[in-house]
Amino acid sequence: MAAAPYDEMRMAGDGTRDHYLPFSRWLESTPQEIIERKREEADMAFHRVGITFAVYGEEAGQERLIPFDIVPRIIPAREWDMLSRGLRQRVKALNAFLHDVYHDQEIIKAGRIPAEHVLRNSLFRREMVGVDVPGEIYCHIAGVDIVRAGEGEYYVLEDNLRTPSGVSYMLENRKMMMRLFPELFGQQAIAPVEHYPDMLLENLRSVAPAGVADPTVVVLTPGQFNSAYFEHAFLAQQMGVELVEGTDLFVRENRVYMRTTHGPKRVDVIYRRIDDDFLDPLAFRPDSVLGVPGLFDAYRAGRVTLANAVGTGIADDKSMYIHVPEMIRFYCDEEPIIANVPTRELRKPEDLKYVMDHLPELVVKEVHGSGGYGMLVGPTASKDEIRLFRERIVADPSKYIAQPTLALSTCPTFVESGVAPRHVDLRPFVLSGKEVNMVPGGLTRVALKEGSLVVNSSQGGGTKDTWVLEH
Amino acid sequence: MLSSTADHLYWMARSMERAENMARMLDVTYRMSLLKGATQEPFQQWSAMLSISGLHYEYTRDYGDVTADKVMHFMALDETNPSSIMSSLHNARENGRAVRGTITSEMWEALNATWLEMRARREAGIPADGISAFFDWVKERSHLSRGLTHGTMLRGDAFGFLRLGTFFERADNTARILDVKYHILLPSLTDVGGAADYYQWGALLRSVSAFESYRKVYRDVITPKRVAELLILRGDMPRSLMACVHEVNRLVQEIDGPRSRELQRLVGMLYAELRYGRIDDVIGVGLHEYLTSVVTRLNAIGDEINRTYFWASDEPAA
Numbered sequence: 001m002a003a004a005p006y007d008e009m010r011m012a013g014d015g016t017r018d019h020y021l022p023f024s025r026w027l028e029s030t031p032q033e034i035i036e037r038k039r040e041e042a043d044m045a046f047h048r049v050g051i052t053f054a055v056y057g058e059e060a061g062q063e064r065l066i067p068f069d070i071v072p073r074i075i076p077a078r079e080w081d082m083l084s085r086g087l088r089q090r091v092k093a094l095n096a097f098l099h100d101v102y103h104d105q106e107i108i109k110a111g112r113i114p115a116e117h118v119l120r121n122s123l124f125r126r127e128m129v130g131v132d133v134p135g136e137i138y139c140h141i142a143g144v145d146i147v148r149a150g151e152g153e154y155y156v157l158e159d160n161l162r163t164p165s166g167v168s169y170m171l172e173n174r175k176m177m178m179r180l181f182p183e184l185f186g187q188q189a190i191a192p193v194e195h196y197p198d199m200l201l202e203n204l205r206s207v208a209p210a211g212v213a214d215p216t217v218v219v220l221t222p223g224q225f226n227s228a229y230f231e232h233a234f235l236a237q238q239m240g241v242e243l244v245e246g247t248d249l250f251v252r253e254n255r256v257y258m259r260t261t262h263g264p265k266r267v268d269v270i271y272r273r274i275d276d277d278f279l280d281p282l283a284f285r286p287d288s289v290l291g292v293p294g295l296f297d298a299y300r301a302g303r304v305t306l307a308n309a310v311g312t313g314i315a316d317d318k319s320m321y322i323h324v325p326e327m328i329r330f331y332c333d334e335e336p337i338i339a340n341v342p343t344r345e346l347r348k349p350e351d352l353k354y355v356m357d358h359l360p361e362l363v364v365k366e367v368h369g370s371g372g373y374g375m376l377v378g379p380t381a382s383k384d385e386i387r388l389f390r391e392r393i394v395a396d397p398s399k400y401i402a403q404p405t406l407a408l409s410t411c412p413t414f415v416e417s418g419v420a421p422r423h424v425d426l427r428p429f430v431l432s433g434k435e436v437n438m439v440p441g442g443l444t445r446v447a448l449k450e451g452s453l454v455v456n457s458s459q460g461g462g463t464k465d466t467w468v469l470e471h
Numbered sequence: 472m473l474s475s476t477a478d479h480l481y482w483m484a485r486s487m488e489r490a491e492n493m494a495r496m497l498d499v500t501y502r503m504s505l506l507k508g509a510t511q512e513p514f515q516q517w518s519a520m521l522s523i524s525g526l527h528y529e530y531t532r533d534y535g536d537v538t539a540d541k542v543m544h545f546m547a548l549d550e551t552n553p554s555s556i557m558s559s560l561h562n563a564r565e566n567g568r569a570v571r572g573t574i575t576s577e578m579w580e581a582l583n584a585t586w587l588e589m590r591a592r593r594e595a596g597i598p599a600d601g602i603s604a605f606f607d608w609v610k611e612r613s614h615l616s617r618g619l620t621h622g623t624m625l626r627g628d629a630f631g632f633l634r635l636g637t638f639f640e641r642a643d644n645t646a647r648i649l650d651v652k653y654h655i656l657l658p659s660l661t662d663v664g665g666a667a668d669y670y671q672w673g674a675l676l677r678s679v680s681a682f683e684s685y686r687k688v689y690r691d692v693i694t695p696k697r698v699a700e701l702l703i704l705r706g707d708m709p710r711s712l713m714a715c716v717h718e719v720n721r722l723v724q725e726i727d728g729p730r731s732r733e734l735q736r737l738v739g740m741l742y743a744e745l746r747y748g749r750i751d752d753v754i755g756v757g758l759h760e761y762l763t764s765v766v767t768r769l770n771a772i773g774d775e776i777n778r779t780y781f782w783a784s785d786e787p788a789a
Contacts, residue, residue: 050579224569242476243570247475261477261628261780
């Protein structure tokens with residue numbers, strides 16, 4: 001048995017880390033019944049508010065709550081300072097990379113990333129080559145998944161540059177904690193996160209097409225049966241902008257309009273929560289009923305801004321992940337502040353051999369997969385699962401990458417048997433416009449099953465409020 | 472405002488109002504059927520409930536003969552009946568969910584909580600001694616929803632479409648309930664001026680919360696003619712046709728759209744007739760004939776509301 005993983009609250013011996021002392025004292029002095037009651041209150045409130053998500057593969061229209069845990073994940077100021085610098089650096093490099101691969105491809109010419117990794121990748125959007133986007137910004141909203149391992153060092157697990165979700169839970173979790181335990185917020189200086197929607201709107205307005213004085217922003221959703229519909233509606237409401245579906249928009253003479261009771265109204269910036277493939281049936285999947293015919297032409301003509309840009313998938317693909325440190329060196333001329341998890345690519349024969357020999361120790365992921373689907377967690381998988389996965393790898397090794405099973409840090413969490421350590425990760429939301437910005441913290445996800453490392457809500461994960469201390 | 476948003480808001484309010492009206496109608500029918508000396512057999516009372524909603528065919532197909540229990544189940548709890556309380560609350564919630572960014576969070580939470588509780592109540596079934604309590608609950612949830620609309624919504628087009636849905640649905644309902652109940656209580660219109668069965672007419676008035684108002688306005692025995700006047704022509708009676716159409720008329724002026732001329736004309740004409748109509752003329756035409764014509768004209772107005780606000784075309788405003 002390996003050493004116990006790093007715990008966010010408790011030290012290896014028996015002590016409590018300094019930044020958790022006030023909370024820990026509060027937890028010990030608060031009667032169990034009160035905490036139980038508050039937990040029930042939280043559950044009821046989330047149900048009433050309807051903060052639910054749909055699970056694919058279950059009966060249509062099924063809605064579930066994402067379990068909320070009342071023990072916060074607390075991050076000391078100096079750690080957040082390092083993380084925020086690292087995130088800024090990383091997202092700047094990713095934006096620079098996206099602009100580069102769709103223009104001069106300097107990084108390929110310089111031999112820093114193999115051409116075929118980019119050009120033969122199905123996520124490379126040829127349609128975007130030579131297209132200029134406002135401010136050269138591609139990933140306006142990035143969700144960068146960060147984990148902690150070993151002695152507490154941070155790693156980037158993956159970059160989500162397409163339509164990352166979860167920020168509504170970050171905001172609702174904070175609201176819930178302030179409602180349930182207002183007294184806690186007097187004990188420590190906890191950085192606020194409530195202004196995220198304002199920052200987002202400001203960010204979106206800042207990337208409007210040139211010459212638009214008072215840009216109209218909308219949120220484009222696939223509709224109310226999408227798993228993240230709650231978040232789409234929530235963000236539109238918080239920003240005070242329209243939530244639209246594809247059928248609410250139309251394009252005429254390369255300009256985008258929405259249908260209103262007062263006739264057509266121009267739209268300048270679309271915060272779209274629809275995948276590239278479904279955006280425009282004329283440009284991408286012709287069977288898409290979610291999109292807007294002609295949207296891509298209007299976009300290419302610079303008449304409307306899409307956030308995120310089309311084609312960002314090339315930068316957050318798991319096979320491109322291994323190149324991000326090199327992107328940081330190339331575009332920023334700096335060393336990465338937050339490290340990558342050491343990753344093996346199964347398309348390389350030597351890596352493939354190593355992985356096949358060590359499957360029970362490794363985490364293997366599909367390069368294009370997301371949401372925790374299509375992955376193998378070696379140490380917790382059964383012999384049969386490993387055997388089946390081995391067959392899938394042999395069929396097409398280039399579809400997979402492998403990483404060591406990180407001993408993800410744990411955080412005390414309420415479970416049936418009381419408070420017990422459960423593995424957590426962190427998804428900060430990084431906004432890029434005129435500048436790169438973020439609210440302190442992000443969404444902490446927690447794997448509620450004992451020993452589980454999978455924090456995805458679709459796989460039984462929960463969430464916590466995330467506190468960044470101001471000093 | 473987005474045409475689709477306006478559509479959802481309008482139907483959210485209409486569905487909630489419909490749930491309330493259905494509860495009112497079922498409640499009054501239930502109470503009337505319990506009264507001794509009912510002028511008609513209970514069978515006809517319940518059968519009339521089906522006529523109001525035009526659901527005779529579906530009912531007979533799925534339920535067979537008409538009994539109080541079965542009609543109540545069909546009208547209150549059956550999800551396959553699009554006009555049932557269950558379906559209406561579900562529609563209200565789903566329409567609200569589609570525009571939860573436009574309505575206030577208090578409104579959404581109330582709608583959602585109503586739906587969650589309705590589901591639980593259906594699972595549990597409505598106890599025989601809790602029928603009126605159930606209908607009261609539906610009415611309360613509708614009052615809450617309307618109160619929150621008033622107390623928390625920004626005054627603007629969104630508020631206008633919610634009000635439009637509420638008053639349009641209510642106008643339609645008042646016309647229908649009056650027509651059907653009048654028929655049952657007074658098969659021949661010869662004695663329309665005479666005194667009526669106090670309890671039966673009292674129950675009808677109560678179903679539209681008009682019993683106390685009647686007392687205040689007329690200070691006299693209940694006569695069918697006055698009931699008709701109160702529910703059709705009195706502008707100060709909040710569920711009367713006059714009051715509802717007055718609101719609809721005001722709203723279609725306020726929510727001015729590029730294509731709203733025809734809508735304003737249709738509503739304006741109906742409003743003028745109610746505003747300057749006299750009850751003797753209504754009775755002269757024949758109450759049933761009069762109300763049938765009102766329902767037909769409301770249908771035309773409903774179609775025009777769709778055309779004006781919701782079926783947005785790509786063409787710029789004329």
